Amino acid sequence: METVAAVVVTYNRLNDLKKCLDTLRQQTRKLDAFIVINNGSTDGTTEWLATQPDLQVTNQANLGGAGGFATGIDTAHKAGFTWLWCMDDDCLAAPDALEKLLASPNLGPCIKNSMSVSVKDHDELAFFVSRPNKEYRKVADMAPVDLVYGVASFFNGTLIHSEVVKAIGIPDKNLFIWGDEVEYMTRAQKLGFPVVTVPSSVFYHPPSFDRDGIPWPAAWKQYYAVRNQRRVLQNQHGKTIGRVLFATWAAKATMQQALAKRANRLYNFLLYGEAALDSLTNNFRKRPDTILTLKLYKWRHKTV
Structure with a gap:
């Protein structure tokens, strides 16, 4: 029987984390484990997590998203789960998001990503994607197909097969943030593992805030x-x-x-x-x- 563990990385967003975990606990396909990596939070997250008996928690220094997912993926893989469902703490999963991922066409060991939709505008994708012959901006750009190959919004509802982790290892914690997820994706693609987005599986996420430049600091x-x-x-x-x-x-x-x-x-x-x-x-x-x-x-x- 295939097993699935959620891997959630959090840092100083306790309210977001609570909402994220609520959506995971309400999945139509029940998760087999909840693994939370707390990256040195100072906002009460550590204390709250200690009161949640259904969570497997690792508290560590702030190693960025890369260090958080390195720990989480390593923990889940060593525990023997078939699939690792990875996400940041500001994600909200639709109730059937996991069920839809698992029900999508069988590609063998692979990476399947939920479609990341803007929490502010449900007609728009949270992350714009540009390809040589296709631009993905709206939900309608992805919705008509079962699988969108070569496109995935790591780590926002990213379902990774254990065989992929066995082959490519864990994320490089030295990359810290921003680009570590793309490096991990291209590592999998380099070894021939399919990477796809499943539009029927929906995750809600704040829209990318760097579309018009990021204000200092x-x-x-x-x-x-x-x-x-x-x-x-x-x-x-x-x-x-x-x-x-x-x-x-x-x-x-x-x-x-x-x-x-x-x-x-x-x-x-x-x-x-x-x-x-x-x-x-x-x-x-x-x-x-x-x-x-x-x-x-x-x-x-x-x-x-």
């Missing part, structure tokens, strides 16, 4: 998206070609930030340049408090 998160892109490109094109493609892309993207008519473009330019240099020199050690551009911004604006 929150823009520091973009550092990781830039830095981690090299790993994605190397998964897709090999180490040498991937490195060259990254260097070319990063140089162009950094100059675009310098020329863009946006507030804080100097900081955006410095941030992209710092991230690109760190990536090319294989410096994946930086955490938010050691990103030089962020430290400069805080010093000049007297923020803490």
Whole structure:
């Protein structure tokens, strides 16, 4: 019999976490386990989790989404579950989301993702997707088909077969956030595992907030998206070609930030340049408090 464990990573969003877990507990296909990774929350999450007997909780330092899912996937895989259903704490699952994933066409060991719908507008996808011959913006763009191949919004209702984890390992915690999920997806694709979105299975998620640029100081998160892109490109094109493609892309993207008519473009330019240099020199050690551009911004604006 196939078993399914939910893997939820949380950090300082107790109210969101409660709502997320409520939707998981109400699934028409009951889950076999709830594994929650608490990334060093300081808002009462730790204390509340201790009162929930149906949850298997790991409390750890804040290792970012990458470190949280590395721990959660490793825990669930070692426990022997057939499927691992992974999500952030601000996701809301439709009542039949898991049932629909499991009932979708059998692809063998694979990764199946729920369709991520904007919690603010149920006609719009939470994350826009661009493909050479197709743009996915609205729910109607995906809804007509059973499976959308090569598209998945990790980690938002991402169902991963245990055989996939056995082959590709766990997420790289050194990537911290932003890009770690794409790196993990391309790792699976590189070994030939199908990656699909199942439109009949619905997850609700806040819409991507970086569509029009991220305001400072929150823009520091973009550092990781830039830095981690090299790993994605190397998964897709090999180490040498991937490195060259990254260097070319990063140089162009950094100059675009310098020329863009946006507030804080100097900081955006410095941030992209710092991230690109760190990536090319294989410096994946930086955490938010050691990103030089962020430290400069805080010093000049007297923020803490």
